[in-house]
Amino acid sequence: MNARPVILIVDDEIINIEIMSCLLEPEYDICFAKSGSHALEIAGQIGPDLILLDIVMPGMDGYELCRRLKQDEALADVPVIFTTGLDGLDDEARGLSSGAIDYVTKPVQPEILRRRVANHLEMKRMRDQLADLAMTDALTGLGNRRRLEKLLRAELRRLARSGEWLSVIMLDIDFFKQFNDTYGHLEGDGCIRKVAAALCRSLHREGDFCARYGGEEFACILPETDFGGAMSVAEDMRRQVERLGLPNSGAGAASGVTVSLGVATGRCEAGLPAEIWLSNADRLLYQSKRAGRNRVTG
Ligand code: GH3
Ligand code: MG
Ligand code: MG
Numbered sequence: 001m002n003a004r005p006v007i008l009i010v011d012d013e014i015i016n017i018e019i020m021s022c023l024l025e026p027e028y029d030i031c032f033a034k035s036g037s038h039a040l041e042i043a044g045q046i047g048p049d050l051i052l053l054d055i056v057m058p059g060m061d062g063y064e065l066c067r068r069l070k071q072d073e074a075l076a077d078v079p080v081i082f083t084t085g086l087d088g089l090d091d092e093a094r095g096l097s098s099g100a101i102d103y104v105t106k107p108v109q110p111e112i113l114r115r116r117v118a119n120h121l122e123m124k125r126m127r128d129q130l131a132d133l134a135m136t137d138a139l140t141g142l143g144n145r146r147r148l149e150k151l152l153r154a155e156l157r158r159l160a161r162s163g164e165w166l167s168v169i170m171l172d173i174d175f176f177k178q179f180n181d182t183y184g185h186l187e188g189d190g191c192i193r194k195v196a197a198a199l200c201r202s203l204h205r206e207g208d209f210c211a212r213y214g215g216e217e218f219a220c221i222l223p224e225t226d227f228g229g230a231m232s233v234a235e236d237m238r239r240q241v242e243r244l245g246l247p248n249s250g251a252g253a254a255s256g257v258t259v260s261l262g263v264a265t266g267r268c269e270a271g272l273p274a275e276i277w278l279s280n281a282d283r284l285l286y287q288s289k290r291a292g293r294n295r296v297t298g
């Protein structure tokens with residue numbers, strides 16, 4: 001969330017927008033829309049932290065807009081507070097069942113509106129913090145498997161629209177059990193951290209993403225990257241890890257810490273599940289293992 005949260009006010013009457021803006025401007029950045037369809041457009045563009053929503057509007061009414069916001073994966077978490085002249089219990093029940101977090105009747109009581117907005121923003125901040133923690137690997141600070149899978153699904157949806165390339169790299173530290181047995185688990189943890197940092201040095205494009213997928217396994221998403229591009233990133237990762245020069249004296253053929261990698265590339269199509277990329281990359285990773293480790297298979 002920004003230092004100053006952004007609040008989207010949706011109301012067909014400009015006077016209502018002015019009243020609520022005046023109330024909230026000292027603490028928040030305000031944007032507004034005078035219709036449901038305009039609100040959907042603005043919300044998609046700016047991703048507000050909270051939405052104040054009128055119900056009675058020409059065209060799409062507030063109930064319908066709320067329902068649509070809740071169906072949109074990118075906007076579903078944004079708290080919606082109805083601010084409406086409809087003061088019947090049925091209206092309030094319908095508003096809350098359409099996905100809104102709260103319901104305030106107009107004319108608004110300034111202090112009540114301010115407090116409710118502040119409370120819901122604080123709860124949203126805590127929810128976001130929890131969601132972030134749940135998707136972060138504590139050892140390396142990288143995203144974890146949950147974040148990777150969420151991002152992969154989002155990228156597949158996005159790239160399927162243009163049939164773009166997507167590459168996924170899976171990699172696994174070679175003979176890591178041996179490393180732990182020789183140097184201990186604390187050193188093992190340190191090794192995983194150093195490998196993580198080395199992998200990140202090979203990623204240069206803005207949308208590239210690397211996660212700790214499991215114990216000593218990592219997975220990377222390279223959007224809009226074809227086979228050649230992904231193979232050179234994977235080869236660079238292999239070299240970056242080798243160049244760390246971490247000893248692994250107990251290891252089979254090699255004498256240092258190395259990684260084996262698998263690269264899966266394809267054009268995105270609607271309906272292709274994320275698991276296909278992951279299982280293909282994993283299968284290719286195991287070919288690298290069988291072929292002698294410290295190598296890339298595509
Ligand atoms: P291979 O080359 O076939 O991958 O052999 P390997 O020994 O790396 O594979 P294996 O799957 O047998 O062993 C993985 C080891 O990684 C076993 C497990 O104890 C260790 N490991 C997994 N997570 C962690 C961790 O967070 N910290 C440490 N220190 N070790 C971990
Ligand atoms: Mg209205
Ligand atoms: Mg391993």
Ligand code: MG
Nearest residue numbers: 172173216217
């Ligand atoms: Mg493993």
